[in-house]
Amino acid sequence: MTLLRLLTWPYVRKHRLRSVLTLAGIMLGVAVFVGMHGANQTVAQAFAATVNRIAGKAQLQVSAGETGVPEEVLEAVQSVREVGAAAPVIEAVLNTNLKGQGNLLVLGVDMTGDRSLRDYDIEGGEEDVVEDPLVFLAQPDSLILSRKFAEANGIQRGSRITLDTMQGPRQFTVRGLMKSDGLAGAFGGNVAVMDIYAAQFIFGRGRRFDRIDIGAAEGVDLETSQNKVRAVVGEGYDVLPPASRTQQFDAISRSLSITINLTSVFALMIGVFIIYNSFSIAITQRRNEIGILRALGASERDVLRMFLAESAAAGLAGSILGLGLGLLMARSLSPFMSNMVRELYGTHQMPDGVSMSPWTMAAAVALGTAVSLVGGWLPARSAARVDPVKALQKGRYQVLSEGENRIRRIAALVLAAVSIAIVVTRPTLTIFYFGYGLMVLALVLLSPSLSHWIALSLRPLLRLIRPVEGTLAADSLIQAPRRTSATVAAVMLSLALAVGFAGVSRAIYTQLLDWVDDTLNPDLFVAPTESVTQRSYRFPLSMTSEIAQVPGVEEVQAVRTVRVQLKGVPAMAVVVDVRQVAGRVKYKPVDADPVEMVQLASEGKGAILSTTLAVIRGIKKGDVLELASPEGILKVPVLGTRVDFSDQQGAFIIDRSLYSRVWKDETANAFRVYLRKGEDPEAVRRRIIERFSSNRKLFVFTNASIRELIMRNTEQWFGMTYIQLLVALIVAVMGIVNTMTVSIADRRRELGVLQAVGGLRNQIRNTVWLEAVAIGTVGLVLGWLMGAVTLYYNIEMIGGDMAGLDLDYVYPFRFALALFPVIVGAAFLAALWPAEAALRASLVESLEYE
Amino acid sequence: MNRWIIPALAAIAATAQDARQIVDEAQKRARSNSQHYEGTLQVLDGKNRMAEKRWQYDRIGAFGDSKAVLRFTAPAEVKGVALLIHNHKDRASDQWMWTPAIQRDRRIALQDRSTRFFGTDFSFEDLEERDSAHHDYKLLGEETVEGAVCWKLESQPRPGRSSQYTRSLVWIRKDLYAFVRVEAFRKDALVRRIRYGDFENVKGIWTARTLEVEDVTRKSKTVMKLDKLDYNVPLSESGFTLQALRRGS
Structure with missing residues (x-):
């Protein structure tokens, strides 16, 4: 603690920007994790909340997928002695035609007996939900609205509203209002109730219900009731608790969950590199302090603890900030995700705010802190092992020894060989994913050597652009791989993810187009709604x-x-x-x-x-x-x-x-x-x-418009690519700003000498700019390479596990090339502030440095 | 209608011979092969708002082995809505409702019998006609109700007979063997009270032409008046089927 107060705190205060960047690395990873999971959980929770509120006191539901339950099954269920109450339900979503109100969830129920399962009114019966229940049943235009929806739209009992139905727009009479809790709180309060037989007619259900809700008879346990009902309805029907609907929702949105998990894992992995980078730099800069500490008697363990405590504290602070940012992200993302889920899976939910389990939030903070500890572990260990004598010498700490490089290369080759062997033999999917992990690790280990070779090959080009500044920038890169390797690895990883995802998107897109060409060839399509997945009507x-x-x-x-x-x-x-x-x-x-x-x-x-x-x-x-x-x-x-x-x-x-x-x-x-x-x-x-x-009520689409609709839905899905690209860009900018700040600090004397011998301010700027652009370019080239590998694995995952599609491997060259100006531009922007900082440094101090 | 509401709420089975004899005699005196009347329902809610409905009622058969059709005639929004009831000796009645606007009939499930009958203070169960043998009863004594001396009895559903009411108190006029008041309890709470008035002898059967049903919990009241009341009228069995209900005849 004393070490933290005496050494860490002054360092943090002195290097505020770098400290902020360190926090930002964790913050970003945690925010993406929380944002994506938060939005997903919000949508899932909204669905579950709607299911629960609609289910009311129902303990079981008899259903048959979306095919519905014939009316005669209701009588069979009601005849079971172990059933206390059985009520039919039809659920549909209608367009309200009211500005800003979106859709209305309409529940068709049999009001003669549904109250034994659902609460419609104020407990104690001080007020009727429906003024005249007989009129409600006798008139098929009768509707009960939630009070919240009615008040928001100035609707009262007796008001008439127009809703789109199978028979075209129809006027309904509001004959009752529900209090805004219980059932009326489902679907964000946009709930209406109508008579079940009127609903059958209006939604074209024929003589079927969507499901039957059941309450067990008094004194009968749920399992007995369930078994008795099963015996009566047969194997063709599911007899399950209402909560199982949320499990089915999970099953149909499985692809979305996998994508979210993958993106979150990558975001956190990138966080590891940012922390690694920041701590490597911090340790480099503080090696004198470490040397003094060691000379004064601090043990290796003391130093290790100090740096791990630093990374844990940074991780915790960054995670808490990331949690806040992530919740904001989730709030913005959830309507988008809700819309996407509705379009893709045809399920309905209306998110209100952000719903995230405390466990997920705790897990996010714990993961962020763990990621920070993992990222900080290697630099901390390296700091602990610093020889006090060598640490007090000025030297070439940023240089990686050839021995160190050789070990990394050998380890990388071994890992890559194992991974390739797994690809060839492919024992199980789990081992295949493990092999993918090994390949990523191999490429990360290989990245310093690859960076070195790419930097060497960039040297002539940089020299050609600016003979002096270009040479200085290239040499700085070549001579200090430790300084840049983590940034390069982070950029590489994030770009590889984006390239891999873009490649898969493109391959799916191509197959989708083929399928659309082959299958969707009619001249016109007639559908009951504007959405092709909506099956209410x-x-x-x-x-x-x-x-x-x-x-x-x-x-x-x-x-x-x-x-x-x-x-x-x-x-x-x-x-x-x-x-x-x-x-x-x-x-x-x-x-x-x-x-x-x-x-x-x-x-x-x-x-x-x-x-x-x-x-x-x-x-x-x-x-x-x-x-x-x-x-x-x-x-x-x-x-x-x-x-x-x-x-x-x-x-x-x-x-x-x-x-x-x-x-x-x-x-x-x-x-x-x-x-x-x-x-x-x-x-x-x-x-x-x-x-x-x-x-x-019908919509007639031309062939072109249905294609456009499908492509729009698909593009919405692939919109995730843009989130990943955004993360990649932020990573690139943060990493490069960090690296360049350190590079300038390390090269103060070099830059001072350049100024002293007549170097112009623009030459200093150009040197910094070129180095930043070179780092971005090295990360980009490695990202392209790793993207090629990632794409292979993604295609295999899509084919073997997620979607069962036999996709062609086509590298997304256009997307990859488009990344060049984006990354170079981002690198240039990231270098602007460090370049100006370099110019502001005192020449005398710079020459005295070291 | 009172012919089948009374036994539903108060039909009594013997635990004491005197009580059994009283109820059996009341049931015997009220027996007819068929019944027709035109009724008016006035529902007053807790805020004294009144809604009025009219309907026609036909019954064939008697006590636990009867069929009835109730068809609403006014107001216009509910005209044509009908209820078919098949009462059985050994089990709860079957009930179907016909909604002309969507041309659909629906079965009223047994579980729903305790719910209110279309916004009135009657429940669907109250519409069932049950044999007195469905209940046990005991004589509690004598009381004067609205100037008439009455027997006061307590009835309870027999084991295996489902009912929303755990017990009822029943007052029967000694001079007419007609029910004048019923108080129905759920557990220990009084939930419904029925008062009978305007007695008239129609073809030898003393019948209350006015019934006042009070939902004690909701503090609402339904007043039912019977017009054009007649017994043993010629009615056909074919008029008491689902097909007839759908035909509207």
């Missing part, structure tokens, strides 16, 4: 022939996309008339004869899997899908696999005949419309809208 199948009668239309293909339970986890089923679609879309399986596959699928004898689903669930051609259905577990053989982007977690195609027979669902989510030759898509589009304007 459905059309009756009978609309197929109605659209076909519109002049100019040649063929209409009905599509039903629905999540069904595949071994307890939802999987997207794409229901089409396979033979009809195959007439227009060339199915290209990767492992089957296309003619035979289409033939069998069209006869309802099997399913065509997306490669993503096959990889994620470990299913291959010839296996049998076990799907939960009203008939129990339906066994569907896998006929083949093909690339299909219908759903991020994979999808499978089955024929309409099979689906209708088993699920008895005669609805569609969309129609694919092909036009007669020579017809103007825009004109036919208008005709379809006109034909249904009086009785249907």
Whole structure:
């Protein structure tokens, strides 16, 4: 403690900027971790909160993915003695058409008995939720609104509001208001309740409910009730507690979680390098103090403790600041992420503020502190081992000995060899990821040598640009690799991440375009909402022939996309008339004869899997899908696999005949419309809208606009690349500012001599600028190289674990080249302040330095 | 309507022979093969706001083996909404509601029988017609209610018979063998009170033409008046089916 007070504190005060940069390194890593996880948790919590509030006192829910539960199942469930209450539910999200209010979660319930499961009003019954329950049930336009939503929009009992429904915009009468807690607090308070049978009609559910909520009978334990209900409804239905819906949400947003974890890990790794860099520099500058301390009797352990305590304190302070910044980031990111989750997965939630578990916050602070200790460990150990005699000598501390370099190179080569062996043999995915880690470590170990060689090759170029300043800048780099290696490694890592992600994005994008070209080839698409993933509304199948009668239309293909339970986890089923679609879309399986596959699928004898689903669930051609259905577990053989982007977690195609027979669902989510030759898509589009304007709410997309929509969703996902690029830039700037500040301090005498012998101020500036640009360039070149390796691993991870896509390895040259001006510009900006600081130094003091 | 509300709240099974005889006699005197009336419901909430509804009521059969249809006729927003009730001797009744605006019928689940009947102070269970054998009872003594001497009895559902009420107190006029007051309890709390008035002899059956139901917790009141009351009218079984409910006949 005394050492910290006497030595560390004065150093921190003297080098405020560097101390701030050290804190900023940790802060950045922790902020990215907290920001990404915070936004993700906020969205997940908002979903869970909505689920919990809607569930009310329900202990179990009977559901069948998105296929719904037939009405007769309700009676069967209600007949179970161990069930105290069973109430049907329909859940849908409507556009409010009210400025700034967004969507409204509409819950269809049976008000004659739903109150045994959900609280609608003030306890004690001092006020009715609905003025006249009979009128509420008798009139299908009846709506109960949350008081919060009503007050925010000046709505009172008796007011009429217009909502978009399957039958087009319709007026609803507000016949009741709910207090703003309990159920009314779900979905950020944007909640409405309507009669379940009116909801069936309005949302096109036919004679189905979305699920049945259950409360166990008095004195009956949950498990008994669950088993009895299971026995009655059969294996085709899930009978689970409401909380399981959040687990299913986790399952369908798995890719997002993996991406967030990867980004967070990289951000923290970069934090390690920034801390390492700062502490290496601090120890270099304070080697005299360390020498004196050691000469006065301080032990190696004392010195080690002092520096570890410094790094722990910096880590803790940086983590706390990072936590604050991260929470702000999470607040800004969560609406974006909520929107992305809604578009990608079709789930609904409305984040309000930031919800983050105290455990995650504690973990962030602990991780930040640990990262700081890891980053500070090597410099601290090196400080502890300083020979007091050598430390008190002025010398070439920044030079790495050839022996030290050789050891690093050998270790790197060994690690790389092991990693390559793992790639070749690939025993398990976990070992493959371990191999990836080894390869990253190998490249980090190799980075000083590589930096040295790149700096050597840059020397002639820098000399060509500025003979004196260029040579000085290059030599400074070459002679002091310890000073620059951590910065270079941090820049390398962050750019490698960005390059790897950009490469994968590009490869996915290319495959997506191919899929869009092959599969999404109709001239028009008819959908009930503006979003292709939104499945609240459905059309009756009978609309197929109605659209076909519109002049100019040649063929209409009905599509039903629905999540069904595949071994307890939802999987997207794409229901089409396979033979009809195959007439227009060339199915290209990767492992089957296309003619035979289409033939069998069209006869309802099997399913065509997306490669993503096959990889994620470990299913291959010839296996049998076990799907939960009203008939129990339906066994569907896998006929083949093909690339299909219908759903991020994979999808499978089955024929309409099979689906209708088993699920008895005669609805569609969309129609694919092909036009007669020579017809103007825009004109036919208008005709379809006109034909249904009086009785249907629908959106007709042209081929170009649906492509644009899909690409926009995809780009939103790839927007993560920009976050990583931003992190990379901040790392580059911070690292270079730090390194250049030290470089100038180390070279005060050299720069002083240059000025003394007539060197111009601009020459000093140019020297500093060129050195900074050279550091950026070395980091960039290494980032390009490591990016190539990262890209390989990313593609293998995407192919083998995350998405099951067989992506082509194509290096993103355009993106990589675009990084050049960005990094060079950032390096130049980072050097501006240190260059001016160098000019401000006293010439006499500089010449006396050392 | 009082014909099936009374036994629902107060039907008594024997634990003391006198009490059993009283209730059986009351049930016997009230027996008819069918019933028709037009009713008016006035619901007064805690703030004295009043809502009025009218409906037609038909019943065929009697005590625990009957079918009834209740069809609302006014106001316009609820016209056509109907309720079909099938009462059973051995179990709780089946009930369906018909909503003409969406052309749908819905089954009222057993779990929902304790909820209020469309905003009135009756519950769905109160609409069930149960045999007196569904309850146990005991005679508590005699009391004068509104000038008439009455037997005071306590009834409790027999084991295995589900009811929202744990017990009820019932007053039966000694001169008419007609119910004049019922107080229903959930655990030890009084939740509902019914008063009967305007007695009239229709085809030999003494019937209260006015019922006042008070929800003690909510402090609200529903007053029901019976017009065009008639017994043993010719009604067809086919008029008491789901198909008939949907047809609106």
